[in-house]
Amino acid sequence: MPANVPQLDVQFLRDQFPVFQHPDYGAWAYMENAGGSHVPRQVADALSRALTLTKVQPYYPYGPSRDMGEAMDRATAFTAEMLNVPEGARVVFGPSTTLNMYMIAEGLRPSLKPGDEIIVTNQEHEANGGAWRRLADEVEGVRLKEWRVDGKTGRLSLDDLRALLTDKTRLLAFTHCSNVVGEMNDARAATALAHEAGGRVVIDGVAYAPHRVPDFAAIGADAYCYSAYKTFAVHQGVMAVRDDWLEGLENQGHFFNGAYPGMKLVPAGPQHGEIAAMNGLQAFYGDLYTHHFGAAPQGKANEWAGAVHDMIHAHEVVIAAPLLAFLREEPRIRLIGPQEIAFGNRAPTISFTVKGVSAGDVTNHLAAAKIGAGTGHFYAWRLMEALGIKPEDGVVRVSLVAYNTEDEVARAIAAIKAAL
């Protein structure tokens, strides 16, 4: 764990979320956060401002239009700084990660040639699998190679990746953290290996970004995508992409927009208010920083928002540990992914099956204890098959995030015991 991480004041953090003030909705413990997290008031306020005051076409030379454009520019600059997107790369917002991946894949299509190899994992949410598999199916001579998980644990190994890479590798697509297995994969090492082989790298950071701030420059990928609605903001996809790769991708937008790199992969108009709402995320992280560090944030957002997330992740480690300990010690339970949590090895996204009890039964018990959790394949269909779990049955997923508490986790353990 990084040095000098203050303890998260969970109550202060929860006070930022209107839902926890509500007599009914506030009584629930939310443990399906890998599906989507709640939104703090700062984000709701930023969206509300955009929708109620400046909802005009941006970038025209009159006041409200200028304000809207300026809010979008600020939000984009903050997001790029938070993700440590260097010179020569940019942040682009699209409707969702699934669509962003699809657009990158379509952009890549014309440059693929027979003999090219694309490597995908079977740990993926289908968003970062289907688009690449389809390319390999449809472009003659392109070969798909699968970087496979261990069928027992669901984990990926870099040695297996090494064995797949060749000088024909055009692309490696993998997840920074599976939304089921929960392990934080070594994105930097996998990227370096693919680059050594001469391939480009696309990473799905959707299940990682709610827990730690991704560092695009340090990872070194060509594109990194995640979904802001899982990271306390609104429903849209964020992608960081290197310009030298973007340049070679085919324009997916209107022909006259092809000259603008930021528009090439976003055929629809940008979601103005949703982009501007990222300013609310800056305010939320800023308030957390000031409360815990005793001064307003200064310097690069990747560092100060990163410090806020270190504090959040340290809290996640503390609250997830007892749940993991209970699950791994219970003989009827199969716990997927890393069995223990330490700072930076896994997200508190915890999936399991129970011998003799359906996943749905377990979530019913959790719901009876006023705990919201999910069950299913979570669009990681191929992973379910690799683990020998019928996708229709799926797993129970208890997915914790910053605002969950030790008491809530104790309630969840009691409810799972009752289900057994």
Ligand SMILES: Cc1ncc(COP(=O)(O)O)c(C=O)c1O
């Ligand atoms: C790991 C992961 N990748 C990709 C996606 C797809 O994101 P979006 O809903 O923005 O298309 C999800 C959504 O749940 C996900 O969990």
